Amino acid sequence: MTQKSETGRIGEDIACKYLIKNGYKIVERNYRQKWGELDIIAKDPQKTLVFVEVKTMRQNNAAIAALNPEDNLTEAKLIKLQRTASLYAGFNEKLVDVNRGWRIDLIAICLSPNLETVKHYENI
Numbered sequence: 001m002t003q004k005s006e007t008g009r010i011g012e013d014i015a016c017k018y019l020i021k022n023g024y025k026i027v028e029r030n031y032r033q034k035w036g037e038l039d040i041i042a043k044d045p046q047k048t049l050v051f052v053e054v055k056t057m058r059q060n061n062a063a064i065a066a067l068n069p070e071d072n073l074t075e076a077k078l079i080k081l082q083r084t085a086s087l088y089a090g091f092n093e094k095l096v097d098v099n100r101g102w103r104i105d106l107i108a109i110c111l112s113p114n115l116e117t118v119k120h121y122e123n124i
Contacts, residue, residue, distance in 0.1 A: 011109045028040075055072050
């Protein structure tokens with residue numbers, strides 16, 4: 001496993017713990033199809049289906065500290081994410097509450113030697 005994929009796995013584990021602590025139920029992790037992938041699929045406390053994109057960065061020096069994990073969510077990635085989420089919701093209609101629909105959230109995680117920060121952006 002590369003350091004990048006290990007960092008991503010750690011970030012997704014942290015994100016799942018954060019979501020569960022905040023009343024979310026994890027439905028699925030690492031959903032992959034040829035047209036895209038979804039990091040975490042969950043239901044929020046109000047039963048809305050939520051597709052969670054996780055961006056994680058290790059911040060070991062000052063140069064990297066100027067960057068944020070959320071900066072890595074490009075417009076192209078967001079479009080692909082929206083398409084993949086829409087297809088998943090269409091194939092799994094029973095998971096979508098017709099009154100609540102679904103949304104995409106971003107969880108940005110910074111890992112530094114002495115601190116772990118989690119930022120949750122809803123409905124990006």
